[in-house]
Amino acid sequence: MKDFFKQKKKLLLVVMLMVVTLTGCSVPRGQNGKTYVDSIITIKEETVARKNVDFEKGSKAEKLYKDLKPDERITIKPTTFSDAMDEGWFHGIIVYPIAQLINWVANFTDAGIGIIAATFLIQLLIFLFSIKSQVANQRMQALQPEMQKIQAKYAGRTDDRSKMAQAQEMQALYSKYKINPFGTLLITFIQFPVILGMYQATMRAYSVVTGSFAGINLAKTPIEGLKEGQIAFGVIFILMVLFQLLSFKMPQWLQEHRKKKQHVKEKKYAEPKKQPGMMGSMNMMMYMSTAMIAIFAINWPLGMSFYWLVNSIVRVGQNLLIHKCFIKD
Template identity: 25%
Template sequence: MDVILWPFKWIVSAILWAFHSVFTALGMDPASGLTWVLAIIGLTLVMRTVTIPLFVKQIKSMRGMQELQPEMAKLQAKYKGKKDQLSRQAMAQEQMELYRRTGANPLASCLPILVQMPIFFGLFDVLRNVPNAAGRGEGILVLTPELVKQFNSSYIFNQVPLFSTMLKPGDGNHAMTVAVAALLVILMSASMFYSQKQLGAKNMSDAAKESPIYRQQQIMLYLFPIIFLISGINFPIGVLIYWTISNFWSVGQQYWVIRNNPTPGSQAERELNERRAAKGLPPVGKTKEQHEAEQEAMRERANRGQRVQPVGKKRSKKKNK
């Protein structure tokens, strides 16, 4: 595992060194907890920026999965009750053909988080080794012995070491460490839940919400935050900061995409079209000329459908007089 994580630990240490150097050059205390917290936030922003293309691929793939839901339903109905090996193989081949044709990938939704996991574990390992390396006067890859010593002596609120956890507070204030860690774990889990909730509630079409995939996503919606809520007690404060900031980035990134480029047929698209209509703009995906032509056609159909009220004989005679 150390061999596998080595390049990721090197990347983590290099980015931390770079941001720490920048903030120190700006006049910040090199041993301050705030300086190292900002370096960790810088690491988070770099990684989330790098994974933007994967996020775009994730959105496209999820939309592709939604579009093929009717076809998937037909395929499942076609092979319903057929459990022999040949039928299962044929169904799997037809599913792969659907994925290939639509460009959908069931695993694409996990790409951003999977790419971040090595960095996550790399940061975890770097923080875990800080006290021991500082005690031996050693560096950690790009971080020099002096930087490791400064990192080891940096505290949040002058009481909470960045490498401490709920279970191992180090030489800091135990109660304060537990309080800070608990707050970060709650923020991390809540932001993860909200990020997935807004994606499913607003950015999925009504047809997609009836699919088995949507029901599976609803299970994961609650499962992942619970997992992180429980496992968060073992994460160092620095790792919790990284993951919390990363989740808030996800919330903001998804909000922008859902608001400005929603999935066709979703609630978000209806809301976008309402905002566009208020500004006198055509719906998404239509030119102004197409929208005006549709509106004109609707008015003509409405006029043709209006019923001419019959006039009674007495009213007709009065009108003629």
């Protein structure tokens, strides 16, 4: 019973962390996908074309610049740490430094390299602090057949004795594979503010709003680029969707490869008809989240698709590294 309440406290902490984070952040772009001019973060004074930004309804910027022609320029003053903190702790501590890192790297190369450098650095830090969690996530794939067996065994049995027996068998299964599901959730959601901060920083960094990668304009949407006959926009968008799916499926495929290599034969246990099981739910979430990202990204500046592509490639690499170096059984 003591362990139960400890786990409940961890879950409550996770929920509170998510609520605080979501409350502390805001949406820095309009419905057209373009960043609000007041939300752009820059190292020094810069200018931006009116056509590349949007304005919050009723804001001072809208009153000042709404009558500008698309190619006319708007001057943006340098963003200070104090300015970012005025927006809230989330912007000052997480979004601001990441956005300025992207801007700083972009000064020597371009916006695409800035996104790549910042993404690799952030993902490396997350990886170092969450190796156990990511290893546990891959181990979760190994216990799926046994978990399904337990679910099938107690399917339709709703009495308290059966529920308790099922819970005990599930706990024994987690102990066998040395997995603490609540601990894994806690570590996973601690990463949530940083990942969200990286996404917001990519939207707000001046170098991304106005920049390019290898000559490809990151401010244009994939639709706009394709209409102009620029195939690179479609390539980046399609690669983003594919690698997003690959990053989700990789742990499952690696586990299947491991079993095949070790000649592990397991019986396939039927899952309860009305309970699709954890794997089915995970697959559904994977396809839905990827579809949502694709729907939004097709009409958002290419910089967003490029960020999701780089982020997914890094996650695929992390999964391969964990599989090779940390999963021994």
